[in-house]
Amino acid sequence: MIPAADPSPSPVSILDPNKAPQTLGEWFVGIPLRIILIVAISSIALWLIRRSIRGITNRVADGTPWLERGVLKPLGESAVGAVLDKANPLANARRAQRARTIGSVLRSTATIVVGGTAFFMILDTLGISLAPFIASVGVIGVALGFGAQSLVKDFLTGLFMLLEDQYGVGDVIDVGPANGTVEAVTLRITKIRDADGTLWYVPNGTMLRVGNKTQGWATAVVEIDVDYFADLDQVRSLLAEAAARVAADPVTGSHILGEPTITGIEKLSADAVTLRLKVKTSPAQQWEVARELRVAARRVLEQAHVPLAGQRDLMATHEAHVASQQRDPHDTPLDDIAHAHEAREAPATSSSDD
Incomplete structure (x- = not known):
């Protein structure tokens, strides 16, 4: 005889993963x-x-x-x-x-x-299931990638630019359409302030080439146009003297890193001869050094009575005006001509004696 089934329910094991939990704590x-x-x-x-x-x-x-x-x-x-x-x-x-x-x-x-x-x-x-979700995310990612190519390009370019230290805040750069001083650098754009005060927002991905004018060291370049008939050896020595004066300055001279270089004739025209003076400087200081070199070159050339291009007649008029203010009232016009001739001959005589 088969025994009757027990009508009471069998206990549920909490270790069985297929069974639902019986209490709030177990859930x-x-x-x-x-x-x-x-x-x-x-x-x-x-x-x-x-x-x-x-x-x-x-x-x-x-x-x-x-x-x-x-x-x-x-x-x-x-x-x-x-x-x-x-x-x-x-x-x-x-x-x-x-x-x-x-x-x-x-x-x-x-x-x-x-x-x-x-x-x-x-x-x-x-x-x-993660498979459909990952597939959907992949499709959305591809769509966003095609729609935001320029944005992704800007971010990647900005990241590599920062890692390679191509330029930074305070650098003077040339990126083609805009050039000036960098004021801010982000992953997407670079802010550049030009000489007119305009602030340019340049996307990093659009920079095909970047010229950094203030990284490492720089060169101050000054071109001097002297009279066609000027003594070039004398002019070279005068430019070297001007560079030495700038180098001796306690402020500007601290930015000069090497000896000045005076090249030969760079340009030749009907009324002018162009010489070039180059000096290696600290970064971002080439413009200040170049300005001081121009001032010193003008001073030594004027003291040596060497006219710039097209200024021979004006220099003669200026010297005559200066001489008239220092003229002895008893001098005659012949004396004035003799004094002017002596003033022009004095620098040449002193240079030959040296």
């Missing part, structure tokens, strides 16, 4: 707890990563950690450390700009990676 230990752990761990990991990136980039941007660590800490707190920190403000601004921009990129990348990983883990925990 919470399952999927909700996993999601909470994923969110908590990913949030803590993202916070630690972003904090580390921010700390490193801030130290690099400030430029102070090496003078404030270990045995170098007393130097960083001294007046010498302050002078070293302020020795090159343009370099400090460039370093800070690059560090903060790269730090922003790294923090955004960390957020995307950690957040995306946590999102996919939550979907997997909920039992949602």
